[in-house]
Amino acid sequence: MKIAKLLTICVSALVVSCNGGSGAMDKFMASSAGKTGDVLVVMNDDSYDGYVGDTVFNWLTQPVLVLPQDEASFKVIRIKPTAYNDMLRKTRNIIYCDINPQNEKPTIKVEGDRYASPQILITIKAKDDSAFYNTWLKVEKYIYDTLSYAEKQRYLAYFNKYREANLENELSQSHPYSVYIPKGYNLDVNKPNFVWISNETSISSQALLIFNFPYEGPKSFEKQSLLAKIDSVLMLNVPGPADGSYMAISKYFEPIQEAYMRRGNYVSEMRGLWETKGDFMGGPFVCQSLVDTVNAQMINVFAYAYGGKKDKKLLVWQLESIMSTFEIKNKTIENAKKD
Numbered sequence: 001m002k003i004a005k006l007l008t009i010c011v012s013a014l015v016v017s018c019n020g021g022s023g024a025m026d027k028f029m030a031s032s033a034g035k036t037g038d039v040l041v042v043m044n045d046d047s048y049d050g051y052v053g054d055t056v057f058n059w060l061t062q063p064v065l066v067l068p069q070d071e072a073s074f075k076v077i078r079i080k081p082t083a084y085n086d087m088l089r090k091t092r093n094i095i096y097c098d099i100n101p102q103n104e105k106p107t108i109k110v111e112g113d114r115y116a117s118p119q120i121l122i123t124i125k126a127k128d129d130s131a132f133y134n135t136w137l138k139v140e141k142y143i144y145d146t147l148s149y150a151e152k153q154r155y156l157a158y159f160n161k162y163r164e165a166n167l168e169n170e171l172s173q174s175h176p177y178s179v180y181i182p183k184g185y186n187l188d189v190n191k192p193n194f195v196w197i198s199n200e201t202s203i204s205s206q207a208l209l210i211f212n213f214p215y216e217g218p219k220s221f222e223k224q225s226l227l228a229k230i231d232s233v234l235m236l237n238v239p240g241p242a243d244g245s246y247m248a249i250s251k252y253f254e255p256i257q258e259a260y261m262r263r264g265n266y267v268s269e270m271r272g273l274w275e276t277k278g279d280f281m282g283g284p285f286v287c288q289s290l291v292d293t294v295n296a297q298m299i300n301v302f303a304y305a306y307g308g309k310k311d312k313k314l315l316v317w318q319l320e321s322i323m324s325t326f327e328i329k330n331k332t333i334e335n336a337k338k339d
Contacts, residue, residue: 032092032116036151036314039074042084043097052129052136053078056095059140060147064313066256066271067284071313074147090116092154093147098125099132106135110146118157120150148317155321156180171195176292177299179208180325194237205306206315208322209238212297220298221268223257226289230300234274245278247304249285265290265328274304281306284316292328301326 034040039060047053061072079088084096106126114121122143126132162183172178174190181187181197185206189196198207211233219225231249238247249255255272268289275282285304292299301323305315 029113029117030090030115032119033087033090034077034092035075036092036154036317037072037074038091039076039093039095039147040088040091041076041078041095041097042081043078044099045080047097047099047129047132048078050129052097052099052133055133055136056097059136059144064316066253066273067312067316068273068282069309069311071311073144073313089114090119092116092119093150094119094121095143096121096123097132098123099127099129100125101127103127103131106131108135108139118150118154120146122146152317152321152324155318156324159318159322167197171197175210176295177210177326177328179210179301179327180322182322189237194233196237203307203310204315205304206319207304208319209234209302209304210299210326211237211302212292212299215291215293215296215298220291221259221289223255223270226268227255227270230287230302233300234302235277240276240279240281242276242279245276247274248277249273250275250282262290262324263327283307284312286316286320286323288323288326290328299328 041048041056041060043053043056048056057076057078060074060076063070064073074093077091081098103125104127106124108125109123111121111123113119124132124135124139126135159180159182164181164183164185164187167181167185167187168178171181171187171190174192175195179197182199185197185199187195188198193212195210196207197210198205213229213233227249234247234249236246240246250273252275253273255270257268257270259266259268261267270287270289272285272287273282274285283304283306285302287300287302289298289300291297303316303319303323305312305319307315
């Protein structure tokens, strides 16, 4: 079995663990240690000081896509195998690199909640640096995606415990969709075609804007057309702090678009930067667009964050975890997919 395929299977098996198990053992498992985004890399000195260590470090610390300032995806904490004690085994994210001549073939294993909960433990075995390096290149994206997914699932597990049930019901009763509303968020605007949910603090702002416009077939997913429609909705519905100011998609950075299937829905996702016309505010956004085929509407979930000069990676991760709960009651069909 190919390594990439093996890892995909392992990642799928981790969904239950990342969401929190329900067995009796969970009550007795220690809580994992470390901050969100911390990754403990266990690797010997010789390998870490060479091209293998550089490759692992550079991949894990690559900048998060589309933020106003560069922010590393993960914080790498490296230790040698002899320092890997019982306390460090409880770290939330661990990549254990076993580079040993006795390892005949390279292998990779992904485990959830091995020594603590919630936890991801990725063990990579290879006989030498060259074998490890070649193995890493094949699976580095899966490793990155696994760690990212796990962190967002941890946020989601926390939000699931503390939700604004009354606001969720109010939203669900008046719209053909549902979404988690965590404690601290307010339902600021609830119009038939425009919803504004926000969490405002003294140092940051996080919000979901949910709005729709007519679905006109696959061309509705075309990037420039979709951006223009989103921009027009922002201009009309999201005023800025100064008179006449309003939110707009920044033209200084071309948004990135990708597509995927989620729970039977075709989703177009764009990441970019927003700005305030007539003022100086701005920040990152993530917009997911999908189709309510029953009502022939393109529904857009536009998440934005503002944090001044503060880091915004975690603000975006939190928003993405909430966005993952968005679901249209009338499930989309294959005809809604882009050709």
